[in-house]
Amino acid sequence: MRDANIYNFRRALPRMSWDPRNLYNLWRRSLGPLVREAQWKDTSLTVFQQRWISKRLVRAYHGDYINEKIFKRWYLPATLPDVRPREGRSNSQNSVMLLGKWAKKDAVVDAVSKKQEEEDGKGLAPVGSLMFSEIERRIDVVIFRACMAHSVYEARRMVVHGQVLLNGKKHTNANTRMAPGDMVTVDPSAIRFLQESAAPKTVSELNDESSAESEEEGSPRPSVSAAVRKASDLTPFHPPPYSAPFMFVPAYIEVSFATCSAIYLRHPTARPGYSEIPTPYHADGEVVRLAWEWYSRVRPRIRSKRQMARMPENRR
Structure with missing residues (x-):
């Protein structure tokens, strides 16, 4: 594994994970003693150093397992959409x-x-956060955002091991970028948020068990409707208790926990005062702005046919 100790307390870099150690690092970067490390109001660091530190922080959360060269070539948008409000009234x-x-x-x-x-x-919309919109389209990130995996690394393993369906077909390429309308389905046995001890049973099996219990106790047999209600509660959703205040589903994903599936509705957007890109940092803060300034100097080169053939699958 390229980076086994991803939850290192000394570095304290937040990741896409619900691990308690990661949530502790997230608290340290958001409210704890490490907040001032990303505040450069009175600092002796150069602009280059500030940009590099900001890039390191945001990349640790947004696709840290993606090689930097691959990120700049395929996942960094060449231009950002103009979402600024028009001058004057419409x-x-x-x-x-x-x-x-x-x-x-x-x-x-x-x-x-x-x-x-x-x-x-x-004021202006936080367009800087949209540089990670291509990362949010990845199938493993969508599974994590849909709260069907404890971390993006676990979601990636689900895809690679063949436990994920894309539009009803088995899909094992974790680098795929989803298109609006795509549906991803995860095998319920692979989701740790579901109760593993409860094995799926049919309504007839539940009726047989209830009839056997009623014969032993001498009570009347329960109705079929009661058995159906019991069958609908076989795989309850059990998120970790420590993640309850933080867990959410973005607006561009529609999740059905009953069928263990999620639909990617549209690409994330931004408007004045709000960004749909989930990030542990302020969407229009210094960290994201300096990171965008770091990457704004990188312009995608003209790609040859050989390079285009190696591009990760992009369903548009």
Whole structure:
């Protein structure tokens, strides 16, 4: 293994994992004593050193198992989408305000003006965090984001070992980038969040067991509806208790824990004051900004047909 001690307390680099040691490192970087290491208001470090430290922090969480050369060549977007708010009010907003003034509906005009002021106050969207949008499309990251694996490393092993279906077909390439509408299904026996001791049973087997118990106790046989309700609770979802305050599912993934499947709805986006890229750092903070400045100097070269043949599968 390239990096066996990924939860090292001395480095304290947060990873995509629900391991207690990783959550402790996450606390140290977010609220603990290591917060000031990523604050450069009064520092003697050069700009180059600040950018390198920021790149090291964000890459430890976003795809640390991906080689840096491969990341810059295939996973780093050449350009970022322009998600900045347009200058001035849009035509629809102007029309609403004009109609409101003509109809003497001051409440409508005030509401539109207040919304526009709030959007202007939020400023630009945190586009720097979108440099990891290609990482979020990976099938192993989607499985982890869907809370079906304890870590992205475990999700990667699930894919490699053939325990994952992509659109109903067995898929073993963990480097695949999913397209909107793709569905990934995980074998329930491979999900540690599910109760392993409860073996799946049919409704008829439950009826046989309940009838045997009723004959022994002399009680009447339970109804089929009760057996169906019992059958629907055979594989409950049991996340670790220490992950309850932090566990979430991003808005661009639709998860069905009953069928152990997830649908990748769309690509993550950003808007003023909000980014859909899950990250332990502020989406528009100094760490992400300096990391983007580090990578903004890297421009993808013209790729030959030989290099394009080695590109990780991208389903668009």
